[in-house]
Amino acid sequence: MHESxxxxxxxxxxxxxxxxxxxxxxxxxxxGRKGSLPIAEKSVIVSAGTxxxxxxxxxxxxxxYNVYNVRIVEINEAGFEPAEIGQNMQAYxxxxxxxxxxxxxxxxxxxxxxxxxxxxxxxxx
Numbered sequence: 001m002h003e004s005x006x007x008x009x010x011x012x013x014x015x016x017x018x019x020x021x022x023x024x025x026x027x028x029x030x031x032g033r034k035g036s037l038p039i040a041e042k043s044v045i046v047s048a049g050t051x052x053x054x055x056x057x058x059x060x061x062x063x064x065y066n067v068y069n070v071r072i073v074e075i076n077e078a079g080f081e082p083a084e085i086g087q088n089m090q091a092y093x094x095x096x097x098x099x100x101x102x103x104x105x106x107x108x109x110x111x112x113x114x115x116x117x118x119x120x121x122x123x124x125x
């Protein structure tokens with residue numbers, strides 16, 4: 001009888017492991033679905049020993065197509081507007097067409113990243 005109890009315990013452990021794998025697969029499928037939830041999430045990765053690869057900015061004007069003039073901003077305490085610092089720079093809005101005139105509102109705050117030699121951001125219109 002000891003052998004059958006041992007077999008039953010192993011069978012339960014295998015079934016539990018399979019259920020856990022199935023739950024994990026369902027969770028991955030849920031997270032992988034696009035457009036199912038209105039989640040807007042941004043991630044920034046900075047390597048040790050390097051400067052920030054992204055920064056907050058404010059759209060100042062449209063330059064041409066999907067290229068905007070933006071200025072870096074410093075985020076202050078809650079309840080206060082961010083402070084503009086430095087000079088304007090150009091950045092591409094990847095959410096807009098490269099061959100049509102952009103329509104992002106002036107004054108929109110964005111997170112700009114340096115990719116290669118270009119500054120980019122993604123702000124749906």
